[in-house]
Amino acid sequence: xxxxxxxxxxxxxxxxxxxxxxxxxxxxxxxxxxxxxxxxxxxxxxxxxxxxxxxxxxxxxxxxxxxxxxxxxxxxxxxxxxxxxxxxxxxxxxxxxxxxxxxxxxxxxxxxxxxxxxxxxxxxxxxxxxxxxxxxxxxxxxxxxxxxxxxxxxxxxxxxxxxxxxxxxxxxxxxxxxxxxxxxxxxxxxxxxxxxxxxxxxxxxxxxxxxxxxxxxxxxxxxxxxxxxxxxxxxxxxxxxxxxxxxxxxxxxxxxxxxxxxxxxxxxxxxxxxxxxxxxxxxxxxxxxxxxxxxxxxxxxxxxxxxxxxxxxx
Amino acid sequence: xxxxxxxxxxxxxxxxxxxxxxxxxxxxxxxxxxxxxxxxxxxxxxxxxxxxxxxxxxxxxxxxxxxxxxxxxxxxxxxxxxxxxxxxxxxxxxxxxxxxxxxxxxxxxxxxxxxxxxxxxxxxxxxxxxxxxxxxxxxxxxxxxxxxxxxxxxxxxxxxxxxxxxxxxxxxx
Numbered sequence: 485x486x487x488x489x490x491x492x493x494x495x496x497x498x499x500x501x502x503x504x505x506x507x508x509x510x511x512x513x514x515x516x517x518x519x520x521x522x523x524x525x526x527x528x529x530x531x532x533x534x535x536x537x538x539x540x541x542x543x544x545x546x547x548x549x550x551x552x553x554x555x556x557x558x559x560x561x562x563x564x565x566x567x568x569x570x571x572x573x574x575x576x577x578x579x580x581x582x583x584x585x586x587x588x589x590x591x592x593x594x595x596x597x598x599x600x601x602x603x604x605x606x607x608x609x610x611x612x613x614x615x616x617x618x619x620x621x622x623x624x625x626x627x628x629x630x631x632x633x634x635x636x637x638x639x640x641x642x643x644x645x646x647x648x649x650x651x652x653x654x655x656x657x658x659x660x661x662x663x664x665x666x667x668x669x670x671x672x673x674x675x676x677x678x679x680x681x682x683x684x685x686x687x688x689x690x691x692x693x694x695x696x697x698x699x700x701x702x703x704x705x706x707x708x709x710x711x712x713x714x715x716x717x718x719x720x721x722x723x724x725x726x727x728x729x730x731x732x733x734x735x736x737x738x739x740x741x742x743x744x745x746x747x748x749x750x751x752x753x754x755x756x757x758x759x760x761x762x763x764x765x766x767x768x769x770x771x772x773x774x775x776x777x778x779x780x781x782x783x784x785x786x787x788x789x790x791x792x793x794x795x796x797x798x
Numbered sequence: 799x800x801x802x803x804x805x806x807x808x809x810x811x812x813x814x815x816x817x818x819x820x821x822x823x824x825x826x827x828x829x830x831x832x833x834x835x836x837x838x839x840x841x842x843x844x845x846x847x848x849x850x851x852x853x854x855x856x857x858x859x860x861x862x863x864x865x866x867x868x869x870x871x872x873x874x875x876x877x878x879x880x881x882x883x884x885x886x887x888x889x890x891x892x893x894x895x896x897x898x899x900x901x902x903x904x905x906x907x908x909x910x911x912x913x914x915x916x917x918x919x920x921x922x923x924x925x926x927x928x929x930x931x932x933x934x935x936x937x938x939x940x941x942x943x944x945x946x947x948x949x950x951x952x953x954x955x956x957x958x959x960x961x962x963x964x965x966x967x968x969x970x971x
Contacts, residue, residue, distance in 0.1 A: 526840075744883050744887065
């Protein structure tokens with residue numbers, strides 16, 4: 485009787501300790517993994533915010549173009565979502581690779597920015613190259629940011645010397661420039677007026693063109709991207725939906741700036757500094773909801789010819 | 799006698815289980831408290847990181863604002879005509895401004911009395927105000943220019959102004 489009780493006590497004590505210990509351990513592991521997830525979400529959200537701040541000084545500003553490199557501590561994914569309602573936004577969120585548990589968890593909180601960020605919807609890497617150029621229509625509208633982690637090779641010719649000089653001048657780490665033979669095997673080939681991974685066809689033939697590639701279209705992944713000016717790079721570096729969304733945002737912004745210039749022209753006219761551009765700017769402002777880049781560009785070309793005839797407006 | 803000893807043994811066994819239960823509860827609460835302390839430290843660090851980011855953004859936004867085509871007339875130059883226009887249009891730009899408020903005040907030639915623009919001889923532009931409270935101000939000096947035509951010559955007449963931007967709730971300021 486005594487022995488049986490002793491055995492029962494021993495068994496129950498151990499059973500209780502094992503069950504309770506297991507529950508505490510499981511709760512602890514669950515808690516740690518939840519805290520770890522929350523920590524990673526917080527860090528990824530902070531990195532997304534930092535990335536948008538870091539790109540501020542990388543914007544071209546008054547330079548013709550600028551370039552910078554963002555290096556992450558570990559392999560990361562940048563998600564870019566575009567919203568084109570009104571001025572619209574690009575929402576950037578980051579997810580970092582984890583060596584424990586699920587490799588890619590949900591990205592951190594997205595940071596919305598009014599910048600124009602051209603990239604893939606999702607890109608992965610440790611080093612991201614940020615290239616910026618201003619977009620003019622015909623006045624400056626915004627700085628465009630091209631974010632990518634892949635290697636590109638621009639196959640240039642005598643017709644593309646301006647583009648070649650610009651790319652060589654910026655000395656970007658992920659861009660090769662030269663003949664097709666000089667391109668590394670893992671690079672995405674970009675060709676002018678010929679078939680490649682990405683093909684650019686120029687069709688600028690009016691008097692205001694510096695090069696035939698000032699306007700044209702880019703063929704990529706079986707899709708056609710119409711471009712004007714620096715949007716050529718946007719078409720090369722971004723996905724089709726991001727490109728179209730940002731172009732719509734840029735046209736909306738162009739129309740709004742034209743509205744400001746129309747009112748500025750009115751103020752200048754009132755102090756005998758006539759610009760002769762008020763009606764043209766009002767016309768450009770009326771295309772606010774257009775997505776036709778060519779028609780906006782043709783209005784812009786007319787304005788460019790008239791600006792500076794009298795009191796220059798911009 | 800045998801049942802009395804058995805009863806004592808059973809009570810001792812129950813006592814040990816009670817002791818263990820209390821110990822386990824104590825350990826559980828200990829880990830909960832450690833977790834709570836860690837979480838409160840993390841929250842504090844996160845809010846301090848957020849404040850740093852807000853501050854960085856505020857400083858870089860000064861450059862962004864002076865480069866915005868809606869206001870700019872060149873490097874570190876604001877266009878007086880555009881400012882005048884934007885005082886009435888700026889609310890439609892609510893989603894674009896990276897800051898909570900934008901004010902431009904002329905500082906040279908010296909100003910005796912503040913007159914809000916648009917008005918004759920005005921010297922103070924309230925370009926945008928989101929109406930937010932607890933805003934921290936950051937400022938920089940800029941050229942404030944207006945294109946004029948005098949004696950048949952067109953030129954930019956410039957003065958010196960201070961651009962102040964307000965950033966919402968930067969902690970520790």
